[in-house]
Each structure stands twice: as C-alpha cells, then as structure tokens.
Amino acid sequence: MTDFYEDTPIRHDLQTIAFYNLENLFDIYDDSRTNDNDLLPISVKKWTPKRYDNKLRKLSFAISNIGKQETGKHPAIVGLAEVENSKAIEDLISYKHLENCNYGYVHYDSLDERGIDVALIYDTTAFEVTHSEVFRIHLIDALGIPDYTRDILLVSGFLDGEAIHVIVNHWSSRREGERETEPKRMASSHKVTEIIANLRLEDAEAKIIVMGDFNDDPSSKSIKNLVEVANLYNPMETLRSFSRGTTMHNRQWNLFDQIIFSTNFFDKTPNKFEFETANIFDEDFLKSFNGKFKGSPFRTYIGKKYQGGYSDHFPVYAIFKK
Numbered sequence: 480m481t482d483f484y485e486d487t488p489i490r491h492d493l494q495t496i497a498f499y500n501l502e503n504l505f506d507i508y509d510d511s512r513t514n515d516n517d518l519l520p521i522s523v524k525k526w527t528p529k530r531y532d533n534k535l536r537k538l539s540f541a542i543s544n545i546g547k548q549e550t551g552k553h554p555a556i557v558g559l560a561e562v563e564n565s566k567a568i569e570d571l572i573s574y575k576h577l578e579n580c581n582y583g584y585v586h587y588d589s590l591d592e593r594g595i596d597v598a599l600i601y602d603t604t605a606f607e608v609t610h611s612e613v614f615r616i617h618l619i620d621a622l623g624i625p626d627y628t629r630d631i632l633l634v635s636g637f638l639d640g641e642a643i644h645v646i647v648n649h650w651s652s653r654r655e656g657e658r659e660t661e662p663k664r665m666a667s668s669h670k671v672t673e674i675i676a677n678l679r680l681e682d683a684e685a686k687i688i689v690m691g692d693f694n695d696d697p698s699s700k701s702i703k704n705l706v707e708v709a710n711l712y713n714p715m716e717t718l719r720s721f722s723r724g725t726t727m728h729n730r731q732w733n734l735f736d737q738i739i740f741s742t743n744f745f746d747k748t749p750n751k752f753e754f755e756t757a758n759i760f761d762e763d764f765l766k767s768f769n770g771k772f773k774g775s776p777f778r779t780y781i782g783k784k785y786q787g788g789y790s791d792h793f794p795v796y797a798i799f800k801k
Contacts, residue, residue: 484544487547487548487550492801493550495556497557498738499542499795503595503780507527517783538571541760543580544762553602556601560597562586568586590615592627597648601634605639606636609635609637612633613631613633614631616651618651618663626663641752644686645688646675648692650667650701661701672704675689688741693735693736712741720732726776736795738796744799776788776790776791776792778790778791
C-alpha cells in the first residue's frame, strides 16, 4: 500500500479529528471475560494470526490517511468503536502505518455483552490528556434483567494548547428493530446531554466534540434531541444521500457515524480552533470493488464468510483550523 497523499504539504494550522467503527477488532486470544468465541483461530470464522495481521495492516493504513488530503498529516485524535481490549489497540497503533504517529490511547473495559468497547487514540505531540472517565448506561431488557452496552467515554485535554472535551459513543444497535430499540439510544442521548451540562457548569465556554456510531441517522429522534438540548451543530446532516453514507443495510445507506460539536467552534477568535469542514472518508480503497455489495464498505466478514476487508463502516472526520 502506498501513501495516497504523500505530496500534500503539511498544514500546521489544521488538525483532523476522526471517528472509526473498526468492525470487531479482536485479538486472537481467548478472553474468559468477553464473548470472543467466534473470533478465535479455532472458531468457525477462523480468526487466525494472518487474518488479524491483515486487518491491522488495513486499518492502520486507513487511519493514517484520514484527513491527509486536506492537512498533509495523520489525524490528531481518532475515536474508535468495536475494540476488544487494550492489546488490540496497542497492536494497531504500533503497526507500521501508525508507528511514527506518536499515538497514545485511552481505553476502559466496559460490561458490553459482546466484549467490545470504545476508545480514543491521539497524537501525543498534538493532544495532551488531562482527564478521562466513562459513563455507564443503565438499561433493563423486557425481562427486567440488566442489558449491558458500551460505556460513553469522556476525554478532556489540550489540542495544540487549547482545552477541548471529546465524548466517544457507540449506542445500542437496531438488531431487534429500530422502533423497539429506540428507547436505549434515547437513554444514551440523555446521558450525553447530562455530561455536556456538567462540563458547562465548570466552564460555560467549554469546547465539546461528540463523536460515535450512534446507530441512528442525523434525522433520528435521539440525535435531534442531543443537538437541540445541548445546543450543538451537526455537520453530518448535509452529508447523507441516497448514494452515500457510512454503513449499508438492506442496500440502503445510513449515516450512523457522526461528529457533532458545540457551536463555539464557529467563533472567530485568534489562536483558537474554528470548524473548517467535515466529511465521510470513503475513498475507493475502502469499498467493495465487485459483486452485489460493490461500493459499500469492504468488510472483514459478511456473516461467517471472510472477506479480508477493513470494516463494515467508513470513518468520518472533521477538520479544525487555528
């Protein structure tokens, strides 16, 4: 794989902030605490060291190029979804396409039933972490039993010297039906608005970026609630179309992956970050190149059948200018 944008000049006044659902980045070792039995070398899916290495190679290449066409460099901050553990993150950021990016990471194990978590990787030369914590979503299923999902991750710090807060999400899926599962995503939406309200109690001018796989589109009730109650701006509202999105289901595009932020990123203040642009990173190399899924994200698996691709989601990114 060659670097797509190696001739692009480095823009020191720009930083890319991205989000990427990695589609089950599991290591190859059995973990008794997680439901990883179908992603082991001896499983039906045959999740072998070779396949794991191929996924690390592809994901690291993709991440290194997000926003590079505009900025000439790798992203300063990348929120991640569907990582099994810290080892998988360490394997990813030490892979050759990322090994010189100075990435550190923030990760906490959640109680998610599938054993997948959110995390944040960041260029330690651009972003200094000052605080991180996770927030649990307390859900109950139809039988009154706790229904565990991914935690919400808050990471605060200084991006090129400016204080920002990043909230990373992976909300409950639509597997049992969009309407049936909507209350779960609304619960997460309310939790994020609560986190933002508390940040603003400490600093009324807090600059906040909310990112994630929300399993809802920009027009969905949970996202509309978040944007309106917390007074945020969602640049992704204009990106979804009949022929474009971040993930595909039943041959229809969804834009579940979004980056949303506080409106003070529009303020023109000297030496402060201002929103520049946002986009889906859907380069051709990330797409299936033939068959009935042509043009959709080039996945690692379709069901139990190995495809050898990147992920079933495209990354999204926003660029900020100082």
